[in-house]
Amino acid sequence: MPGSDKTIFHVDMDAFFVSVEELFDPSLKGNAVVVGGQRDERGVVCAASYEARKFGVHSAMPLRTAAKLCPHAIFVDGHPSRYREYSEKVHKVLTSFSPLVEMASIDEAYLDMTGTGRLHGPPLRAADSLQRAMKSESNLNCSIGIGRSRLVAKVCSAKAKPHGVLWAVPGQEANLLAPLDVRDIPGVGKVTEHELHELGINRVRDLRRFSDEFLKDRFGKWGLALAGKARGEDAGGWFDTEVAAHSDAKSISHEHTYSEDATRQEQMESTLMRLSEMVGRRLREAGMHARTVQLKLRYKDFTTITRARTMTHPTQLDSEIFAGVRDLFRKNWRAGVAVRLLGVHVSSFEEPQYQQRDLLDDGQRERWEHALSAVDNLRDRFGESSVSLASGLCGNFRERTQRTPLGCRDTQTRKPSSE
DNA sequence: TCTGGGGTCCTAGGACCC
């Protein structure tokens, strides 16, 4: 009988965003609640309470659709900092059960519980203790799936919701998966589901009619993984089941969808400036430097393009990120066509090589990075509007900055200086 | 029903080099 001898827990918080919001406003409890924005806004549902789900509301659905399906729902804006705060509490509870905890996202985690029997008892008892500890220490409910692979554990936690526990007994994985819809396999989305249906594959058991070779030819590398998943294996087979602390980020991005499509170049470039500042700040906080900057541009009709540029040296400076995306924007925006969304994305993180190149230039760069970090700190302590950078100081563009009462910026980019 | 924002991973093609 194949399989690892590991015991993996997948812990998934129940309606996480909604539950956190309820802690801050108990009057929400028991009601249909939609987190993500107001009922008439351009946006989608971030999370819905179980009461709202009864009316067909689910995440990623347009807010306006949710409002039609469930008119009595209470619409609440999201609060990312609250979710991060509670995510840390969750993480703390989990690490008291196993040293091997991998946060897979803000509200779910894998635990390697192998060999914890003497401390926590058999899997079901350990899961029960964990749920109780979670409730008493974070005030939140969670569901737990238990299996010999991450995949099986995750499928089980989904089936256990809400506030349940499901254990896939070793050796029974394939039988447990067989009757499930292929869509229940993590990684099978709308498109893959459709392609599988065309082959007559609707349930996981149908996958067994096809050889690994056939699935590989048809779906590439993914097909092979899929064949394994039907047996309950992780992507690299039974021996790939590792739970590891989270690896470093590979990209950082910020994007903005206008409440009304934009058509003015100055307006869009000021948005790109703001997004560049947000990205630069994240880089400085993480102590990272990026070599590739990318612009994302979505037109009114939803057609979307991305344009990237890789530089010779990595940066964390707002001005260099902005100079890159502004140039990409000017070269690629079809002038006059209304724009719905703009995004700034950086990747290819590398250590800067200060000594290697032009010493003068890089000495100046390093001083600028320190100066900007200092600005970040001041803004943290005294508010966003406490520091503004004078014209010309930010690099090869001039700006005049005004702040609205909300603290939002309206930056006008004027005549660029010579480049 | 009129479609967010933050990520990860994969594929495919072209440039370039040996």
Add this chain to the structure above:
DNA sequence: TCTGGGGTCCTAGGACCC
């Protein structure tokens, strides 16, 4: 000069997840 093959880097797009 009629024309291989492998490797790496880069770009663009897309599927998928929460």
